[in-house]
Amino acid sequence: MNIDFSSEELAFQQAVQKFLQEKLPADIREWTLKEIPLGKEDFVRWQKILYEQGWAATNWPVEHGGTGWTPTQKYIWANECANFGAPDVIPFGFKMVAPVIFTYGSEEQKQRFLPDILESNVWWCQGYSEPNAGSDLASLKTTAVRDGDEYIVNGTKTWTTLGQYADWIFCLVRTGGTEVKNQAAISFLLIEMNHPGITVSPIMTLGGHHEVNEVHFNNVRVPVGNRIGEEGQGWTYAKVLLTHERTGIARVASSKKRLKTLKKLASETCDGDANLLENPAFSQKLAEVEIDLLALEYTELRALAAVSTGQAPGPESSILKIKGTEIAQQLDELYMETAGYYGMPFVSNQFTSDFDGERVGPGVITSSVPRYINNRKASIYGGSNEIQKNIISKWVLGL
Numbered sequence: 001m002n003i004d005f006s007s008e009e010l011a012f013q014q015a016v017q018k019f020l021q022e023k024l025p026a027d028i029r030e031w032t033l034k035e036i037p038l039g040k041e042d043f044v045r046w047q048k049i050l051y052e053q054g055w056a057a058t059n060w061p062v063e064h065g066g067t068g069w070t071p072t073q074k075y076i077w078a079n080e081c082a083n084f085g086a087p088d089v090i091p092f093g094f095k096m097v098a099p100v101i102f103t104y105g106s107e108e109q110k111q112r113f114l115p116d117i118l119e120s121n122v123w124w125c126q127g128y129s130e131p132n133a134g135s136d137l138a139s140l141k142t143t144a145v146r147d148g149d150e151y152i153v154n155g156t157k158t159w160t161t162l163g164q165y166a167d168w169i170f171c172l173v174r175t176g177g178t179e180v181k182n183q184a185a186i187s188f189l190l191i192e193m194n195h196p197g198i199t200v201s202p203i204m205t206l207g208g209h210h211e212v213n214e215v216h217f218n219n220v221r222v223p224v225g226n227r228i229g230e231e232g233q234g235w236t237y238a239k240v241l242l243t244h245e246r247t248g249i250a251r252v253a254s255s256k257k258r259l260k261t262l263k264k265l266a267s268e269t270c271d272g273d274a275n276l277l278e279n280p281a282f283s284q285k286l287a288e289v290e291i292d293l294l295a296l297e298y299t300e301l302r303a304l305a306a307v308s309t310g311q312a313p314g315p316e317s318s319i320l321k322i323k324g325t326e327i328a329q330q331l332d333e334l335y336m337e338t339a340g341y342y343g344m345p346f347v348s349n350q351f352t353s354d355f356d357g358e359r360v361g362p363g364v365i366t367s368s369v370p371r372y373i374n375n376r377k378a379s380i381y382g383g384s385n386e387i388q389k390n391i392i393s394k395w396v397l398g399l
């Protein structure tokens, strides 16, 4: 396999580098390199710059305003962004609901929703999980009962990431009554968050942050025209969305950049008479992560190739999810080891870009402990890693 870039690909890489140098705002770059989560306005500001450039939707077909990039171009883009310090786009619109809309939505729905996602005018969130339906998602209980041209929605969604900012939520609802515990009675609904009857309540995470929420629906009236595809076919669309979501969680380019930064940090960190990078126990752990990451990169390229031919990523998205999140968490641990004493004070609000106090530790070290605590989530959301192993055993190994 030839993995050298062609001259066109090298020219594309230079164009990306030039664009990032000229257009990425310095403050957004600084927070991204320090691994401090951005606020809503920062994401929207950057996504609108991408829109102006025509590069906002790297995974959409050209006819809907996507870039139409090849897998190699997407690979170059992801790696240059990670290296330079450009944030990922928020996935709920671009990478989750949009592929469902342009694959299964009506023409009217495509015209109505896709342009606002492309321009980042609308913030989406994901309403799949419920208090008693996570891994066993098909047992969800939120109901949508038909009343003329509307559904009346009742129920509770949970762990809704960044739902406090959302204008719209895409939801799995039960259109066949709560007594039917099967996948055929599930439909896929798009719901505007400003409807009377919707309330959002925060869930504070272990690290002390407001990132996830509960969303309650109390007799919320939703037009039938907001249903994607057929009634009762929502499970099929939901699964396609999940494979896109899992592929995105692998974050290989980001882990490569983090590994590079970690090596530099370790080489500057004293360990007795030498530096931490020269410590055999530490460097062995680092080498193990690096080997796993290299192997994962090839799996990611296979998934990218599948998506570029119009297919949804297959079970390899589960492999990507498991290994990608394990590697990210191993890196989190090595960052903590490198932080050493700087990791001991717990200053949870320094993990936000608007913190104006004195940060503990230099550069990216400042976020290593909150990042470690926050990123325990990575092996849970998008379907826990145990569930991904079940998928692999069934669809890859045929067990």
Ligand SMILES: Cc1cc2nc3c(=O)[nH]c(=O)nc-3n(C[C@H](O)[C@H](O)[C@H](O)COP(=O)(O)OP(=O)(O)OC[C@H]3O[C@@H](n4cnc5c(N)ncnc54)[C@H](O)[C@@H]3O)c2cc1C
Binding pocket: 125, 126, 127, 128, 129, 131, 132, 133, 134, 135, 136, 158, 159, 160, 161, 162, 212, 377, 380, 381, 382, 383, 384, 385, 386, 387, 390
């Ligand atoms: C930070 C965060 C953000 C999230 N964001 C969103 C969001 O925006 N929208 C959304 O809809 N959901 C979101 N989720 C929910 C996420 O998808 C669920 O948490 C996940 O699917 C697991 O469900 P659960 O929490 O109900 O755990 P459970 O399903 O109760 O699982 C508990 C444990 O049992 C294990 N387990 C369960 N069943 C099996 C099995 N059959 N075989 C082996 N092991 C099993 C699980 O792996 C897990 O370790 C988020 C979750 C987190 C933590």
